[in-house]
Amino acid sequence: MIGLGVRAPDGELELLELPDPRQPGAGELVLEVLAAGIGPWDALLHTGGWDVGLAPPAALGVEAIGRVTATGPDETQFRHGDLVLVHEAPLPGGSGTWAEHVLVRSGHAARLPENLAPAMAAALPVAGLTAQQALDELQVDAGTRLLVVGASGPTASLAVQLARLRGADVVAGAGPVHADQLRALGVSEVIDTHVEGWAQKTGRRFDAVLIAATGTAEDAMGLLTDGGRLCSITSDAPDPVRGITTSDLYVQPDGTALGELAARAAAGELRLDIKTTPVKDGVTIANQVASGRSGGIKHVLQF
Structure with a gap:
């Protein structure tokens, strides 16, 4: 073959x-x-x-x-x-x-x-399961203030969509060329993470952060509230501080969860x-x- x-x-x-x-x-x-x-x-x-x-x-x-x-x-x-x-x-x-x-x-x-x-x-499969498992790790639910850094990639964009379906308030970190696309997915704001000092230039604070772009996790930590949660899918989660929980996520196969994601995609809820x-x-x-x-x-x- x-x-x-x-x-x-x-x-x-x-x-x-x-x-x-x-x-x-x-x-x-x-x-x-x-x-x-x-x-x-x-x-x-x-x-x-x-x-x-x-x-x-x-x-x-x-x-x-x-x-x-x-x-x-x-x-x-x-x-x-x-x-x-x-x-x-x-x-x-x-x-x-x-x-x-x-x-x-x-x-x-x-x-x-x-x-x-x-x-x-x-x-x-991989992008969807990674996104869903990361949101579970971050305990994202209705009302969670979530920042997704590197939001324009396939995995992160699915995380944005799944988080919105859970009722979270999602802010995207991405380049300006992707801003319109991300707003169409339901984010409330797009932060230009290509600008030097981007994290210091926003007054927003978040309950949870999903890192999908290498080299951004340390800056993003400063935007978390005390006791917040950070999950990286790029294997670079910082050490915890201020009661913040940090973790690196590696996707696991899961046929049941994959079936649920496929049903959502078939219903037009994911793209x-x-x-x-x-x-x-x-x-x-x-x-x-x-x-x-x-x-x-x-x-x-x-x-």
Whole structure:
């Protein structure tokens, strides 16, 4: 089968001919991949930054939409032919979702809603689960004053939307070029975090801060009330002070939560700016995303 991946750890990304996945065991599925999401995290899979059990030569990728082609013994949730979306890590077969077929755990998959576009389904898993788990970590609910720094990226923009659905007052930290887009998502204010001393120039104070842009967490700490909460999805949470709780969040697969996110997306409550690319042309796009040059767009490989 064709896969987009690496021949060895730290290898160059390339199109490969890979063996088909093994037969699924108990609690596992084999999917025929229709589309797979690309994120900056994928570059960590073969460089030691994120140990997902990759066994090169192997495809990268940890999220996808696919059709079930084989099920493990006693599988009760999914059947042959079902369309599902999934975030999978670690990878039970040692190879990821940027391939024509992939082995995943059935508990990490969710059934595709009938009216959810495949590209959105492939784009949603990692960004959506990260956003939801970060908001849970921050205890965001109705009335929470939340600052999202780096709000224009796919994950952070989903966090903005999910926080608004919870009834939070959301302020976005982002460049001015994204201001109109973020206001359309319901933020009450956009702070230009590209300006030097941005945190000192605002009089706002917040109950919670979500960090989605590296190098901003220390400044953002000064905008939290005593006893506030900060969660970073860029692995740079500062030490706690003034009773502030700080944490770094690393996304966990969750089929049930993914199904809930898919239902919200199918109902039109969540949206992303998505661009699809055929897998044969995927090397350039994947390298661009890995270098942080996605431009706020969620890229998806099509098979």
